[in-house]
Amino acid sequence: MLLKALLLVAGVVALASAEKYDGYKVYEVTPTTAEQIETLTTLSEDADKFDFLSLSRIAGDSARVLISPEIEQYFKNILEQKNISYKLEDSNFGRSVNTEILENRLLRQLKPYSGTGRLGTERYYTQAEINAYLDDLAARYPSRVSLKVVGKSYEGRILKTITITNGDGRLGKNVILMDGGFHAREWISPASAVYAIGELVENFEENADLLLDYDWVVLPVVNADGYEYSQESSSTRLWRKTRQPVTINGKTCYGTDPNRNFDFHWLGKGASSDYCSITYAGPTAFSEPETVVVRDLIHTYSERGIMYLTLHSYGSYVLYPWGYTSELPETADDLHEVGLAGADAIKAYSGTKYTVGSSTGLLGEAAGASDDYAFQAGFPISFTMELPRGGIYGFDPPASSVDRLVKETWVGIRAMGKKVTEKYPLA
Numbered sequence: 108m109l110l111k112a113l114l115l116v117a118g119v120v121a122l123a124s125a126e127k128y129d130g131y132k133v134y135e136v137t138p139t140t141a142e143q144i145e146t147l148t149t150l151s152e153d154a155d156k157f158d159f160l161s162l163s164r165i166a167g168d169s170a171r172v173l174i175s176p177e178i179e180q181y182f183k184n185i186l187e188q189k190n191i192s193y194k195l196e197d198s199n200f201g202r203s204v205n206t207e208i209l210e211n212r213l214l215r216q217l218k219p220y221s222g223t224g225r226l227g228t229e230r231y232y233t234q235a236e237i238n239a240y241l242d243d244l245a246a247r248y249p250s251r252v253s254l255k256v257v258g259k260s261y262e263g264r265i266l267k268t269i270t271i272t273n274g275d276g277r278l279g280k281n282v283i284l285m286d287g288g289f290h291a292r293e294w295i296s297p298a299s300a301v302y303a304i305g306e307l308v309e310n311f312e313e314n315a316d317l318l319l320d321y322d323w324v325v326l327p328v329v330n331a332d333g334y335e336y337s338q339e340s341s342s343t344r345l346w347r348k349t350r351q352p353v354t355i356n357g358k359t360c361y362g363t364d365p366n367r368n369f370d371f372h373w374l375g376k377g378a379s380s381d382y383c384s385i386t387y388a389g390p391t392a393f394s395e396p397e398t399v400v401v402r403d404l405i406h407t408y409s410e411r412g413i414m415y416l417t418l419h420s421y422g423s424y425v426l427y428p429w430g431y432t433s434e435l436p437e438t439a440d441d442l443h444e445v446g447l448a449g450a451d452a453i454k455a456y457s458g459t460k461y462t463v464g465s466s467t468g469l470l471g472e473a474a475g476a477s478d479d480y481a482f483q484a485g486f487p488i489s490f491t492m493e494l495p496r497g498g499i500y501g502f503d504p505p506a507s508s509v510d511r512l513v514k515e516t517w518v519g520i521r522a523m524g525k526k527v528t529e530k531y532p533l534a
């Protein structure tokens with residue numbers, strides 16, 4: 108009741124403070140033909156004017172796009188000319204995002220993390236709180252958990268991996284490498300990574316089969332600076348990139364899309380050379396300290412690594428290489444089999460339908476991504492898991508949905524992990 112009362116106040120504040128997104132609207136569009144899909148794909152290439160929060164290459168799949176008041180009529184004219192179905196999802200995006208930010212702050216005050224015990228699923232946690240949880244796990248389960256500082260973000264935040272074992276002391280096991288929080292605004296990604304960590308460590312008896320011949324290495328928040336920045340205010344809520352500035356001819360723009368910054372077909376299709384774009388690939392490959400950390404993790408474990416899994420949102424997809432081309436790898440059948448195990452498990456558990464396929468086949472080209480890089484580096488199974496949409500614009504499942512989504516996601520991760528241990532036993 109207290110939270111509801113406080114949120115009523117939040118609504119009043121939000122009405123008076125729409126900030127950056129005053130007048131912005133969210134539309135849902137549904138293409139039904141290949142021509143309509145290409146029209147939307149072309150619009151999406153101008154990512155800073157048309158912020159497509161999702162866009163599939165499958166006819167009938169709805170997409171959501173954030174539109175400024177200046178281009179709203181232009182956008183609607185194009186949709187009507189091409190007979191693309193659309194509907195208004197949110198007529199006051201500024202108010203909605205303000206309310207969400209304030210709710211997040213209030214929940215932190217009402218449900219603080221003490222630094223001991225398992226993180227809850229009632230709200231989103233800061234990167235510092237997540238690191239504190241990792242520290243607590245290492246202290247409580249020293250025989251099965253080890254931590255390693257693997258680097259720092261541009262702004263100096265500590266990036267830690269947690270390695271989870273069954274405590275038998277055997278070396279040379281296969282490895283599943285998982286990360287979350289590549290894109291700052293995708294808060295449900297770190298939340299799902301943290302929940303998976305908790306299941307592997309604190310529900311060990313139920314998941315011992317996943318740890319018999321495998322170690323799990325997890326980096327819960329890759330883009331720590333962007334993740335924290337996206338929680339500061341409504342004007343930063345949709346921040347996607349890192350926070351390292353780039354200055355050209357006296358003009359400064361901040362950040363690089365870390366999932367376009369890997370040195371495998373870097374600056375190919377789906378990546379931008381415009382340093383102010385939300386899909387900017389960076390001034391050079393691996394220009395971001397955060398992507399260097401992931402690169403080094405991939406190479407550290409490439410000889411033992413079997414599955415690389417990076418958690419994103421949104422769309423309900425299990426995506427495998429390639430992302431830079433429409434061609435499929437020779438092992439596409441193996442990739443599809445493992446991905447389908449996760450999708451089937453989720454469907455049986457909650458009814459949520461995931462689509463399994465190549466990144467380019469389902470969403471279009473996105474060169475320079477971590478899953479392609481890990482695959483070519485030696486991980487035979489490499490996935491981007493796009494979690495389900497939530498909230499008004501897809502990236503914002505409300506705090507009340509966190510519990511449901513992280514548990515559902517774990518079911519899929521567990522099923523894929525189980526299939527991997529069966530297909531790739533320890534040599």
